[in-house]
Amino acid sequence: MRTKKLFILTMILVLLSGQAVVAQNTVNNVKLYELNRQKHRTNINVPEIDGYKTLKCDFHMHTMFSDGIVWPTLRVAEAWYEGLDAISITEHLENNPSRPHIGGDDNSSYEIALPASKDYNILLVRGAEITRSMPPGHLNALFISDANKLDVKEPLDAIMEAHRQGAFITFNHPGWKAQQPDTCLLFDIHKELIEKDVIHAVEVFNENEWYPIALGWCIEHNLAVTGYSDIHEVSSHYYPLDKYHRPMTLVFATERSIEGLRDAMFARRTVAWFSKYVAGPDHLLQPLYHNSVTVSKLKNSDSKGRTLVEVRNNSDFTFELQPVNADFPGATLQPNSTELIRLDPVKAPARLQYTIANWFIDTGKNPTVTHQL
Amino acid sequence: MRTKKLFILTMILVLLSGQAVVAQNTVNNVKLYELNRQKHRTNINVPEIDGYKTLKCDFHMHTMFSDGIVWPTLRVAEAWYEGLDAISITEHLENNPSRPHIGGDDNSSYEIALPASKDYNILLVRGAEITRSMPPGHLNALFISDANKLDVKEPLDAIMEAHRQGAFITFNHPGWKAQQPDTCLLFDIHKELIEKDVIHAVEVFNENEWYPIALGWCIEHNLAVTGYSDIHEVSSHYYPLDKYHRPMTLVFATERSIEGLRDAMFARRTVAWFSKYVAGPDHLLQPLYHNSVTVSKLKNSDSKGRTLVEVRNNSDFTFELQPVNADFPGATLQPNSTELIRLDPVKAPARLQYTIANWFIDTGKNPTVTHQL
Amino acid sequence: MRTKKLFILTMILVLLSGQAVVAQNTVNNVKLYELNRQKHRTNINVPEIDGYKTLKCDFHMHTMFSDGIVWPTLRVAEAWYEGLDAISITEHLENNPSRPHIGGDDNSSYEIALPASKDYNILLVRGAEITRSMPPGHLNALFISDANKLDVKEPLDAIMEAHRQGAFITFNHPGWKAQQPDTCLLFDIHKELIEKDVIHAVEVFNENEWYPIALGWCIEHNLAVTGYSDIHEVSSHYYPLDKYHRPMTLVFATERSIEGLRDAMFARRTVAWFSKYVAGPDHLLQPLYHNSVTVSKLKNSDSKGRTLVEVRNNSDFTFELQPVNADFPGATLQPNSTELIRLDPVKAPARLQYTIANWFIDTGKNPTVTHQL
Amino acid sequence: MRTKKLFILTMILVLLSGQAVVAQNTVNNVKLYELNRQKHRTNINVPEIDGYKTLKCDFHMHTMFSDGIVWPTLRVAEAWYEGLDAISITEHLENNPSRPHIGGDDNSSYEIALPASKDYNILLVRGAEITRSMPPGHLNALFISDANKLDVKEPLDAIMEAHRQGAFITFNHPGWKAQQPDTCLLFDIHKELIEKDVIHAVEVFNENEWYPIALGWCIEHNLAVTGYSDIHEVSSHYYPLDKYHRPMTLVFATERSIEGLRDAMFARRTVAWFSKYVAGPDHLLQPLYHNSVTVSKLKNSDSKGRTLVEVRNNSDFTFELQPVNADFPGATLQPNSTELIRLDPVKAPARLQYTIANWFIDTGKNPTVTHQL
Numbered sequence A, B, C, D: 001m002r003t004k005k006l007f008i009l010t011m012i013l014v015l016l017s018g019q020a021v022v023a024q025n026t027v028n029n030v031k032l033y034e035l036n037r038q039k040h041r042t043n044i045n046v047p048e049i050d051g052y053k054t055l056k057c058d059f060h061m062h063t064m065f066s067d068g069i070v071w072p073t074l075r076v077a078e079a080w081y082e083g084l085d086a087i088s089i090t091e092h093l094e095n096n097p098s099r100p101h102i103g104g105d106d107n108s109s110y111e112i113a114l115p116a117s118k119d120y121n122i123l124l125v126r127g128a129e130i131t132r133s134m135p136p137g138h139l140n141a142l143f144i145s146d147a148n149k150l151d152v153k154e155p156l157d158a159i160m161e162a163h164r165q166g167a168f169i170t171f172n173h174p175g176w177k178a179q180q181p182d183t184c185l186l187f188d189i190h191k192e193l194i195e196k197d198v199i200h201a202v203e204v205f206n207e208n209e210w211y212p213i214a215l216g217w218c219i220e221h222n223l224a225v226t227g228y229s230d231i232h233e234v235s236s237h238y239y240p241l242d243k244y245h246r247p248m249t250l251v252f253a254t255e256r257s258i259e260g261l262r263d264a265m266f267a268r269r270t271v272a273w274f275s276k277y278v279a280g281p282d283h284l285l286q287p288l289y290h291n292s293v294t295v296s297k298l299k300n301s302d303s304k305g306r307t308l309v310e311v312r313n314n315s316d317f318t319f320e321l322q323p324v325n326a327d328f329p330g331a332t333l334q335p336n337s338t339e340l341i342r343l344d345p346v347k348a349p350a351r352l353q354y355t356i357a358n359w360f361i362d363t364g365k366n367p368t369v370t371h372q373l
Helices: A002-027 A072-082 A108-120 A155-164 A188-195 A212-221 A258-266 A282-290 B002-027 B072-081 B108-120 B155-164 B188-195 B212-221 B258-266 B282-290 C002-027 C072-081 C108-120 C155-164 C188-195 C212-221 C258-266 C282-290 D002-027 D072-082 D108-120 D155-164 D188-195 D212-221 D258-266 D282-290
Strands: A053-058 A086-089 A123-131 A138-142 A168-171 A201-206 A224-228 A248-253 A270-274 A277-279 A293-297 A307-313 A319-323 A331-333 A337-343 A351-356 A368-372 B053-058 B086-089 B123-131 B138-142 B168-171 B201-206 B224-228 B248-253 B270-274 B277-279 B293-297 B307-313 B319-323 B331-333 B337-343 B351-356 B368-372 C053-058 C086-089 C123-131 C138-142 C168-171 C201-206 C224-228 C248-253 C270-274 C277-279 C293-297 C307-313 C319-323 C331-333 C337-343 C351-356 C368-372 D053-058 D086-089 D123-131 D138-142 D168-171 D201-206 D224-228 D248-253 D270-274 D277-279 D293-297 D307-313 D319-323 D331-333 D337-343 D351-356 D368-372
Touching: A002 D212, A053 A258, A072 A086, A072 A108, A086 A108, A108 A123, A123 A155, A123 A258, A138 A155, A155 A168, A168 A224, A168 A258, A201 A212, A201 A270, A201 A277, A212 A224, A212 D002, A248 A258, A270 A282, A282 A368, A307 A331, A331 A337, B002 C212, B053 B258, B072 B086, B072 B108, B086 B108, B108 B123, B123 B155, B123 B258, B138 B155, B155 B168, B168 B224, B168 B258, B201 B212, B201 B270, B201 B277, B212 B224, B212 C002, B248 B258, B270 B282, B282 B368, B307 B331, B331 B337, C053 C258, C072 C086, C072 C108, C086 C108, C108 C123, C123 C155, C123 C258, C138 C155, C155 C168, C168 C224, C168 C258, C201 C212, C201 C270, C201 C277, C212 C224, C248 C258, C270 C282, C282 C368, C307 C331, C331 C337, D053 D258, D072 D086, D072 D108, D086 D108, D108 D123, D123 D155, D123 D258, D138 D155, D155 D168, D168 D224, D168 D258, D201 D212, D201 D270, D201 D277, D212 D224, D248 D258, D270 D282, D282 D368, D307 D331, D331 D337
Parallel strands: A053 A086, A086 A123, A168 A201, A201 A224, A224 A270, B053 B086, B086 B123, B168 B201, B201 B224, B224 B270, C053 C086, C086 C123, C168 C201, C201 C224, C224 C270, D053 D086, D086 D123, D168 D201, D201 D224, D224 D270
Antiparallel strands: A053 A248, A123 A138, A138 A168, A224 A248, A248 A270, A270 A277, A293 A307, A307 A337, A319 A331, A319 A351, A351 A368, B053 B248, B123 B138, B138 B168, B224 B248, B248 B270, B270 B277, B293 B307, B307 B337, B319 B331, B319 B351, B351 B368, C053 C248, C123 C138, C138 C168, C224 C248, C248 C270, C270 C277, C293 C307, C307 C337, C319 C331, C319 C351, C351 C368, D053 D248, D123 D138, D138 D168, D224 D248, D248 D270, D270 D277, D293 D307, D307 D337, D319 D331, D319 D351, D351 D368
């Protein structure tokens, strides 16, 4: 009762004064939050394997301290938004461009990014790109302690200085047409350095280029299979991030730390992921697939009496499954989705065996996966 | 060497004849797959709780057999694409419209959809909507055996026939303005039927309407909290499915079967999910939240020495976390994303306590969640 | 002054009674409009040519009255949302499936859709699909007066009855693999009917298939070039409408009416548009291009002294412009976007000549367009 | 015949050598263009008015030369992608932060961006932000000749130096809570400078804030109505550009040149556009609306005999049309879309009169538009 009277009274007063009250709140400053993109870290959903954590890494990128167009701190923020765990800013040592009004040395980029990496909980690996004509071409040195010392005249001196600093060294974009227009060769110098355990990895993917032949080298010579963005621009300007993650290397580590990364990479526990493709050794791709996809034969048949098999992809990977023999259907599994496979109950197989047509375990070779029903 | 000679020879021949070869393949029929939307079931990511499976259910919808505009089989296909586990097609019993050229009876809709439900592995619950003026308004009867028998003159006779068939009965859209323009009341007849265990649930959400007061009834009278689409149109025409799932009820069941659903619903193990909102009893929302979100205090501090706490949302839910006292920051957790919370190390709390401002456990009441650090 | 006093008084009262006031408004029924997709007609932006209106038409589709899965009225609503001007629902005459609980005859589909077409201002052309084995295969008869009369035993009788009704007859999907697995042939019967002016058009595009060889037939025999969806499903389930319009035929008509359409089609003023491709006679594609794209040489040079040419695409078409000789750059023009072309000022050409690599004026032949600078 | 023989021969050779041929092309370097976002300038579709060109301008933004985080050249590239015609990079003069390794002075930002602006055909207006405590707060000086001369101790000296350089001066974000937490006042100093024609404009919109009261000042004192981004970050990180254009000022100019801009702004031919809102004087909003929207009464009635009126929005604006009296329906016009309005033929009005509820011509005042039928 009291409430009702007060309500009527209030309403009268609102008619008299309320407009002014409201006006104070709404004419001075109205926030239009719909004009803001809410910032957050989008999780990347890929499984752990063999008890290792799966760290999402991009260890090849540039900033204004070589020929990139963004400041080092932005690389850290991009990594956060995109769900990466670790990055390395690998400036060109040799042609650090004399941009107007920018100074610093070969370590500046790392030093500027370091506080941001702490703020965003991104692992920042100190690295640099040894940038030479072919051979040996471009090589990334990761886990170094002082980039300035690598900025020397002779390519081999730079490489060996990195080696002395304990670097993990990658042969970058071997099929890049600016250096190998019609070929994609492993030169003698590379073979030598591989043999001496100075080169440990090859980029089978770089920016938007995929070098299938280089995957064969990795398998033959036991090199880590890697793929990176080599981004110079704003990441979201270059990649359609609503459709694909940035290209990256998945590193299977005992812990999420610089030390964990280093151990895993020297142990070659890496695969490259780019667009819908994954490349790496079969013994890593097998658990990666099986921890991503569940296959269950359903109890009930469909309306035509066929056996139903549910194939569920719990990951952000895409799988193009092609039956090894033609007696049962294949399926394309989009990220985070489920397909049904219908089998003739009479000749239903006891197991489904597929090749993953968009995953690679060697040059021109796809993994084969098997599910018992 | 042999390859090279053959290569040259081939190239010559290709220049002569190749065009014709290619022409045969490309002038007759070129498939433009980019014009196809790839069809697949998009997984809904919400956790299990208390050892129960979380079934995603929409138990209120219409087709051409009442006043909907789609055929029953499409409802099953939509459910598959959208990741639902179970549906019920609940035609209006009384005003089954005499559309041109359509016949059938109150069971036709179910019978037509049943084979499709087997093909898509969707649980199809037989149901119907008792559609009367208020009171008692509209009520959905689920798990019935013959809808035709419910199509009788007196509302109460229809309800009691459903009850005899073992129906789970829901009071639909209580605040619908067509029946309660300015109110949202539980009438005496409802209270009576609740007391007699004839009405077991209320829709706290319907189509695009949310009735907070009805959540209070559910808590007070131990009714199942439900929310459904009541869709009449094509689902993707009505809902912006790229942004939100269709409104649904999560049912926590021992198994994915009609029997599992029935047991769970009679046991009131349900919550309603619509847009970014979730409504249900606190004892269900607590584990739903805690199985969705992980909170970890990080070892390393940020660049200003602040303690970092990572809050990771592994689900498709959205959480608006507001600190119970103001000494630490809140966070809005988008689906499948991660936020960092920064705490002053001096006055860092031993635990974080939040209300979830967009989840509801009673009329105007949000759940409180606690994380020990 | 008065306002201020009232303000204070009001605030006191609000503290006392306001909560109750607010509660009444928000606990009964809260509308969550974010859960609604706002429905509207999205304009299709393509230019007029030669003083004709450009009507966007889909004259091949099915509903539940043959083997489609939607009701005829939905076809009209879809046309409205997608910006089409005119449709024809072309049910299969012969195999009108005996779906459970559906009756009617070969005219029912049109009759049900007609009131909806008036409500949405969509031109509804009465049509039907003569559905036979090859030859003559499937043929669409548009602008007929009674579909039932076409439902006769002999294919030729059906065709000639349509002809007597004044039909515009199209040879549908000639390269459809179900009828021509390895070929895409114009049979003698087709040639005969073309010669007798009974067949007036060919589908060079259908659903997601493009038959380049059929474009050559159209050019050789002066047939209307057409492309349609042949949709059986919900349109937005089948086509990714956020990326591409549904395939359609553009008809250049003196007025937006059934009569205008008929005149234009018999006059062969049509082109087919599907994904990024357009097919039709050069004399129609030339003005369509030139009314879509503006090319302007800018007054100012770029920072390297190069001449800048702005190429602006005002339409929803995509253009892949390839220079006829290699002295200047090409460009891919996305819908509603602008590109800059940079020319060496010393050897800058007086005109830019391009082929449009994704538009077709004959089998394997692209149009050439010229811009004077 | 010759072709056929060659074809068979070729096929044999392909079987022998072809695989090697193909291998060479595909194992070295495969380009995955799907990993690239195609870069282009998206046109902004707003009409011209009164014979003036409509230039889309953002004259308030920052880079690394004050407290922004991007390099000046990126601001130009962003403007190109987003369809802007003109920008001004308005660094804070006073607190040019001493970032590590960056030098330069108050003119550096402009000088670095200038060549890029020529490459992208973006008009680059030299400007700077006078950044002081309130009053006078922050003011932007556009069309200046030397920013260094404005970097002086006394605020008024800076303003008058800008005035001497012929600057167009804007009072920035008057309701910014850091300077006016509870108010949004025009101080005496502002009124004085307005009277002396030193201040010519006010930001009624800044970043994500809208100051309705400031629109009233503009109307009362004949100031240009402006709204800008004040962007410090990467534009696409801050704004959801798939939904809304960046906030901007539309300037109605005789030509697309710096001179054209200056004349138009001193003549107050500007309106502010932010999210779905537009603010400006009625005499500019009227033609902007009428050149965007066409209203046509259709010849044919709908199925219920109602008169149909087609309302077509050809622009990127959104319009919320509310009938001035309630006898006919309103409509929300999304960008580039069409709505149908249905009128009772008996009491159909001779004209439709609407207020545009999301456009503003004064504090709390919407424009009224009229269409004769």
